[in-house]
Amino acid sequence: MPRVTRGPDWLRRASRPSVTSAAAMNFSEVFKLSSLLCKFSPDGKYLRCSRRPPAPRTFQGFHQEPVSGPVGRHQCVLAVLLSQASCVQYRLVVRDASTLQILQLYTCLDQIQHLEWSADSLFILCALYKRGLVQLRITVWSLCTKSVSYIKYPKACQQGITFTRDGRYLALAERRDCRDYVSIFVCSDWQLLRHFDTDTQDLAGIEWAPNGCVLAVWDSCLEYKVLLYSLDGRLLSAFCAYEWSLGIKSVAWSPSSQFLAIGSYDGKVRILNHVTWKMITDFGHPATVNNPKIVVYKEAEKSPPLGHLAFPPPRAVAGPLTSSESKYEIASMPVSLQTLKPAADRANPRIGVGALAFSPDNYFLATRNDSVPNAVWIWDIRKLRPLAVLEQLCAVRAFQWGPQQPRLAICTGGSKVYLWSPAGCVSVQVPGEGDFQVLSLCWHPSGDSLALLSKDHFCLCFLETEEGMRTAFGQRGDCT
Numbered sequence: 001m002p003r004v005t006r007g008p009d010w011l012r013r014a015s016r017p018s019v020t021s022a023a024a025m026n027f028s029e030v031f032k033l034s035s036l037l038c039k040f041s042p043d044g045k046y047l048r049c050s051r052r053p054p055a056p057r058t059f060q061g062f063h064q065e066p067v068s069g070p071v072g073r074h075q076c077v078l079a080v081l082l083s084q085a086s087c088v089q090y091r092l093v094v095r096d097a098s099t100l101q102i103l104q105l106y107t108c109l110d111q112i113q114h115l116e117w118s119a120d121s122l123f124i125l126c127a128l129y130k131r132g133l134v135q136l137r138i139t140v141w142s143l144c145t146k147s148v149s150y151i152k153y154p155k156a157c158q159q160g161i162t163f164t165r166d167g168r169y170l171a172l173a174e175r176r177d178c179r180d181y182v183s184i185f186v187c188s189d190w191q192l193l194r195h196f197d198t199d200t201q202d203l204a205g206i207e208w209a210p211n212g213c214v215l216a217v218w219d220s221c222l223e224y225k226v227l228l229y230s231l232d233g234r235l236l237s238a239f240c241a242y243e244w245s246l247g248i249k250s251v252a253w254s255p256s257s258q259f260l261a262i263g264s265y266d267g268k269v270r271i272l273n274h275v276t277w278k279m280i281t282d283f284g285h286p287a288t289v290n291n292p293k294i295v296v297y298k299e300a301e302k303s304p305p306l307g308h309l310a311f312p313p314p315r316a317v318a319g320p321l322t323s324s325e326s327k328y329e330i331a332s333m334p335v336s337l338q339t340l341k342p343a344a345d346r347a348n349p350r351i352g353v354g355a356l357a358f359s360p361d362n363y364f365l366a367t368r369n370d371s372v373p374n375a376v377w378i379w380d381i382r383k384l385r386p387l388a389v390l391e392q393l394c395a396v397r398a399f400q401w402g403p404q405q406p407r408l409a410i411c412t413g414g415s416k417v418y419l420w421s422p423a424g425c426v427s428v429q430v431p432g433e434g435d436f437q438v439l440s441l442c443w444h445p446s447g448d449s450l451a452l453l454s455k456d457h458f459c460l461c462f463l464e465t466e467e468g469m470r471t472a473f474g475q476r477g478d479c480t
Contacts, residue, residue: 028100028460030432035113036440036453040097041121044445092126097444100460119167138172140190149190155180159205164212169193169231171215173203182206182217184233194233200225204248209257214274216253216260221246226262228277237277241270249352249370256362259381263353267369271384281384285353285369285377289335295388296331297425299418326393326416326427337372337391355399359406364422366408368396376410378420390420398440404447411438417452417461430459 090111094104106126114127123143138151138161153174154160160173167187174181180203184194202220209216214236219225224247226239239262241247246265253260260272269283289296302325342349354370364387365379373395380387394412401408410418415436419426430436430452440453449462 025428026462027431028462030436030457030459031100033453033456033458035111036455037112037115038440038451038453038458039115039117039442040444040451041117042119042445043121044097092124094124097449097460151183151185151190153181155203157204159207160203162207162215163187164208165210166212169208169212171206171208173206173217175203182215182229182233184215184231194231196229196233198227199235199238200227205251207251207253209253209260209274210255211257213257216251218248218251218262221248221265223247224264226251226260226272228260239270239272239277239279241268241279242266246352249354250356252356252358254358254362254381255360258362259358261356261358261365263356263367265352267352267371269353269356269365269367269379271381283365283367283377283379283386285367285372285375287337287339287372289337289389290333291386292333294386296333296335297328297388297390297420298331298335299326299391299393299427300329301325301393302327325429328390328425328427331391335389335391337375337389340371340373342371355396357399357401359401359408360403361406364401364406364408366399366401368399374412376408376420378408388420388425390418390425392418397438400441400443400450402443402447402450403445407447409441409443409450411441411452413437413439417441417450428461430461432459 090108092106092108092112092115093102094106095102108126108128110128110131112126113129114125116125116127117123118125136153138154140149140151142148151172153176155173155175157173162171163169170185170187172183172185174183180198180200182194182196182198183192185191186193198217200217200219201223204218204220206215206217208214213231215229215231217227217229224240224242224245226248228236228238230236241262241264248262249265250263251260252263258274260274262270262272264270267285270279271281271283272278273280340350342351350370350373352370353367355368357366358364358381359366363381365381367377367379368375369377374392376390376392376396376399377386378388378390379385390410392410392412394414397411397413399408399410406422408420410420412418415430415438417428417430417438419428430438436452436457436459437454438452439455441450442453443450447463449460452459452461
C-alpha cells in the first residue's frame with residue numbers, strides 16, 4: 001500500500017468533518033482523463049486512463065515515446081489513455097501506481113475506445129473501433145508463435161464470450177440457422193472441445209463459474225430461462241421463475257461458485273445453490289422498509305456552521321447539491337424509499353434489478369433495483385436476509401466491492417464517494433477546486449486504494465490501514 005506518511009506533493013488530505021480519524025483517506029492530485037478508460041493491471045502494478053496531450057505531434061502507426069525510468073516486469077504501474085481532439089493520433093500513458101510518475105507513452109493512429117490488460121500484466125490491448133472492419137468471425141492472435149486462428153459464427157449479444165478464471169477454456173455463443181449454440185475451446189491450441197445447442201429463443205449471455213466447472217447461459221429478457229452446463233456440455237439444470245413477462249436483467253456468480261444470483265425485471269433477486277441448482281431464496285426490493293432488523297442509512301445534506309454562512313451567498317457556493325458536504329443518518333422505521341415511475345411507452349424500462357455483486361468473502365450481496373435508483377441494498381448471504389439499505393440523495397451510478405475485504409464503494413455522479421462495511425458507512429467529499437463528479441470507480445487489487453473517474457479527470461483515493469478504517473467507521477452501526 002502506498003505510504004502516505006512520505007507526504008508527496010501530489011497527495012491531498014480529504015475533508016472529513018465529524019470523522020474520528022481524519023487521516024483514514026487521502027487523495028492524489030487530479031489528472032486529465034477521457035472516455036472513462038481507467039483500469040488497474042491484474043497484478044496491481046498498473047492503471048490506465050485518458051487525457052489530452054499538451055501539444056499536437058505526428059506519428060505513423062503505433063509509436064513508443066521514451067521517458068525516464070524503464071518499465072519493469074514487477075513494477076506497480078498505471079496506464080492512462082490520452083486523446084487529442086485536434087489531431088488523429090491518440091496516446092496511451094503508463095504511470096507508476098504508487099507515485100503516478102509517467103513511465104511510458106504510446107501513441108495509436110486513432111481514438112482508443114477500449115482497453116484491456118493481459119492476465120500477466122505484460123501487455124495492453126487497445127481497440128480502435130473506428131478503424132475496424134466488419135467481420136463475422138473471431139480472430140485469435142498468438143503473441144508467442146505469431147499464429148492466427150479463426151472462429152466462425154460468433155453471436156453479437158450482451159455477453160457472448162467468456163474465459164475461465166485459469167485461462168484454460170473459452171466459451172463462445174454462436175448463432176447458426178436461427179438457433180443458438182455454445183462452443184467450448186481449449187485455449188492452449190484453440191481446438192474445439194465441445195459444441196452443443198442451447199434451448200434458448202435468443203441467447204443473451206454466458207458466464208463461467210469462478211471455479212470453471214459450470215457455464216451459466218441465459219435467455220433474453222423476453223423469456224425467463226437460465227441453463228447450467230458442465231464443461232463437457234451436459235445440461236445440469238434449467239431454471240424458470242415465471243412466464244409471460246419480462247425476465248432476466250442481471251446475473252452474478254459468488255466468488256466461491258456456490259451461489260448464482262439472478263436479477264429479474266419483477267424487482268427480485270433469486271439465489272440458486274450449487275448442489276441441486278434449485279432456488280434457495282429470493283430477495284425483494286419493497287419501496288417501504290418495515291423490517292426493524294434492517295439498518296437504513298439516509299444521506300442528508302450537511303449544513304455548514306452558522307459562522308460560515310454569507311449573505312448573499314457567493315456564486316461559487318450557490319451551486320448544485322453535489323458540491324455540498326453530506327452525512328449518513330440512521331432512519332427510523334418505516335422508511336419510504338424514493339421510487340421512479342417507468343415510462344410504459346418506451347423500450348428498456350427502468351425497472352428490475354439492474355446491478356448486483358457479491359463481496360469477495362461471499363458473505364454479502366449488493367443490489368440495485370432500477371425503479372428505486374437512489375438505494376443500494378446489502379444482503380447477508382450467511383443468514384439469507386436483508387442487512388442494510390443505503391439511500392442516496394442522487395441516483396446510484398456504480399458500486400463495486402473491494403477485492404480483499406467486504407468494503408463497498410459507491411458513486412452517484414456527485415463530488416463524493418461512499419463506503420460501506422459491516423462496521424458502518426461513510427460519505428467522503430473529494431477535495432480540490434471545482435466540482436469533481438465521480439461517474440465511475442475501480443479498486444486497486446490490494447484494496448488499499450481506488451481510482452475515481454469523472455468525465456475529464458481522475459484521481460486516486462488511498463485508504464490507510466484496516467485499524468484506521470475501523471476508527472473512521474466507528475463502532476458497528478455508526479455512520480458519518
